[in-house]
Amino acid sequence: xxxxxxxxxxxxxxxxxxxxxxxxxxxxxxxxxxxxxxxxxxxxxxxxxxxxxxxxxxxxxxxxxxxxxxxxxxxxxxxxxxxxxxxxxxxxxxxxxxxxxxxxxxxxxxxxxxxxxxxxxxxxxxxxxxxxxxxxxxxxxxxxxxxxxxxxxxxxxxxxxxxxxxxxxxxxxxxxxxxxxxxxxxxxxxxxxxxxxxxxxxxxxxxxxxxxxxxxxxxxxxxxxxxxxxxxxxxxxxxxxxxxxxxxxxxxxxxxxxxxxxxxxxxxxxxxxxxxxxxxxxxxxxxxxxxxxxxxxxxxxxxxxxxxxxxxxxxxxxxxxxxxxxxxxxxxxxxxxxxxxxxxxxxxxxxxxxxxxxxxxxxxxxxxxxxxxxxxxxxxxxxxxxxxxxxxxxxxxxxxxxxxxxxx
Amino acid sequence: xxxxxxxxxxxxxxxxxxxxxxxxxxxxxxxxxxxxxxxxxxxxxxxxxxxxxxxxxxxxxxxxxxxxxxxxxxxxxxxxxxxxxxxxxxxxxxxxxxxxxxxxxxxxxxxxxxxxxxxxxxxxxxxxxxxxxxxxxxxxxxxxxxxxxxxxxxxxxxxxxxxxxxxxxxxxxxxxxxxxxxxxxxxxxxxxxxxxxxxxxxxxxxxxxxxxxxxxxxxxxxxxxxxxxxx
Numbered sequence: 001x002x003x004x005x006x007x008x009x010x011x012x013x014x015x016x017x018x019x020x021x022x023x024x025x026x027x028x029x030x031x032x033x034x035x036x037x038x039x040x041x042x043x044x045x046x047x048x049x050x051x052x053x054x055x056x057x058x059x060x061x062x063x064x065x066x067x068x069x070x071x072x073x074x075x076x077x078x079x080x081x082x083x084x085x086x087x088x089x090x091x092x093x094x095x096x097x098x099x100x101x102x103x104x105x106x107x108x109x110x111x112x113x114x115x116x117x118x119x120x121x122x123x124x125x126x127x128x129x130x131x132x133x134x135x136x137x138x139x140x141x142x143x144x145x146x147x148x149x150x151x152x153x154x155x156x157x158x159x160x161x162x163x164x165x166x167x168x169x170x171x172x173x174x175x176x177x178x179x180x181x182x183x184x185x186x187x188x189x190x191x192x193x194x195x196x197x198x199x200x201x202x203x204x205x206x207x208x209x210x211x212x213x214x215x216x217x218x219x220x221x222x223x224x225x226x227x228x229x230x231x232x233x234x235x236x237x238x239x240x241x242x243x244x245x246x247x248x249x250x251x252x253x254x255x256x257x258x259x260x261x262x263x264x265x266x267x268x269x270x271x272x273x274x275x276x277x278x279x280x281x282x283x284x285x286x287x288x289x290x291x292x293x294x295x296x297x298x299x300x301x302x303x304x305x306x307x308x309x310x311x312x313x314x315x316x317x318x319x320x321x322x323x324x325x326x327x328x329x330x331x332x333x334x335x336x337x338x339x340x341x342x343x344x345x346x347x348x349x350x351x352x353x354x355x356x357x358x359x360x361x362x363x364x365x366x367x368x369x370x371x372x373x374x375x376x377x378x379x380x381x382x383x384x385x386x387x388x389x390x391x392x393x394x395x396x397x398x399x400x401x402x403x404x405x406x407x408x
Numbered sequence: 409x410x411x412x413x414x415x416x417x418x419x420x421x422x423x424x425x426x427x428x429x430x431x432x433x434x435x436x437x438x439x440x441x442x443x444x445x446x447x448x449x450x451x452x453x454x455x456x457x458x459x460x461x462x463x464x465x466x467x468x469x470x471x472x473x474x475x476x477x478x479x480x481x482x483x484x485x486x487x488x489x490x491x492x493x494x495x496x497x498x499x500x501x502x503x504x505x506x507x508x509x510x511x512x513x514x515x516x517x518x519x520x521x522x523x524x525x526x527x528x529x530x531x532x533x534x535x536x537x538x539x540x541x542x543x544x545x546x547x548x549x550x551x552x553x554x555x556x557x558x559x560x561x562x563x564x565x566x567x568x569x570x571x572x573x574x575x576x577x578x579x580x581x582x583x584x585x586x587x588x589x590x591x592x593x594x595x596x597x598x599x600x601x602x603x604x605x606x607x608x609x610x611x612x613x614x615x616x617x618x619x620x621x622x623x624x625x626x627x628x629x630x631x632x633x634x635x636x637x638x639x
Contacts (some may be wrong), residue, residue, distance in 0.1 A: 314502065318500075319515070321502075322491065
């Protein structure tokens, strides 16, 4: 007898047996369904988190390098970083003059300060002093008014371009343009509002105020270190641009050849490493929980299949007496297990996807769902049925026909 | 010779003890014969039936069935032999409860890989032979005991086996219905079918042209049914 015939007959018997025990089938199906739903919801949420993080990284500027005294991700001696020489305006000029890969170079300094307008206070707002190129390097757009200009800087003007969250908090009902906000008590005229960018690793990029670099330096006595943002012509040139920057800075800073670099060149990718470190273990645990739930569902399948085999011992005996081979019986019972779990997988997939959607509605997490996830869900459930159906099926096939026929 | 059993032994291990169910049984059965195998319970007749039916293999000895040595066949080969050569008729019918009479009768043909159309045609023909064609879409629990046994006989006939092997076929039936089944066997015998019937009822054995009596795993009598049954 061919496999095809075995398969058709096996499927027919499986479906008939499942419809004969509807409640039992439904319960077992639910068991597998919950497992698949849990796993898929977890995977969907993780996928969503990763996607939203990737989007966040893009807001930092995928083709920019950031030169600063300390690396973003600090490893090693804090004092060593702390004692490094400041990055000065001369070094900024050196980069401007010598870098061949740079499309735009923007120096800046920043500090957290309190701001207020019309009785509304905002504390710990990022105040950044910078030049017009900052818009290009950091990928900032202006939704109202204008960005900082060169003459703002030259004139030490008291003007500010404010982030989207600053604008919505201080100016809930009116236009911020032209208003005078206070930064650490000093008045600044708002000349522009930035487009919203969102958060990166919990740092709100929209809670920011940009003022001219020279104005900032005048307020803070100028001894701070600069950060130099360098926008490279294209992302593929990042490595070459970094090598070039190292050379320019070592020369400008007169770093002895025997010493390592006493500055850091950062890029968005480095944050991905931090993100993965933070979330990797958590994701591992979440996925493990999903698998355990599925395992429980699988054991449910095995249990129900063993009951089914016991109940149908005589039927197995009859089939064997009439010429069914062992493999025919094996296939019959495995198909039964696979059908139950695949149906459970399908239901679980639907519930899991809905669950992920609901999570993305009620929380800021974006759950991404790919079409392949559905195939994965159903396929995975069917595989669970296969694995947990094998043993009961083998037991059924290995029954002695004589004994099986005598079974009451 | 359709069946040739030569010095068949069958030994079981039950716990520490060895049970010698068959101890050197030799029987030959020709095509078209109707033979009863009788004996007390424990005489070995069930074991013999299982060996003849290829549900069990002998510990030693040789069993030729329709020209093939089946004594050393592996499981898959035995399944094929059962499917093609043997039509089983059981005491408690052994019909699949959730399937219709027709589907039950089709079952041996399913396992032979016969196509759906031909399968159905053959199954209907077999049901006609037991005069149950108008009940073919009924399930076993909608049929009387006698009707169920006739469905089982139709199932045995459907595969056109060389041997019909019945185990206490009237054991679960009242005497009138039992008589009906025996009449059916007589008809089948008349049509040239080979029948082997295992029973402990002397009255039934007496109606078979030939009977073999087993006792303690040995053949103790072999002759005309009426004669062997009386002894």
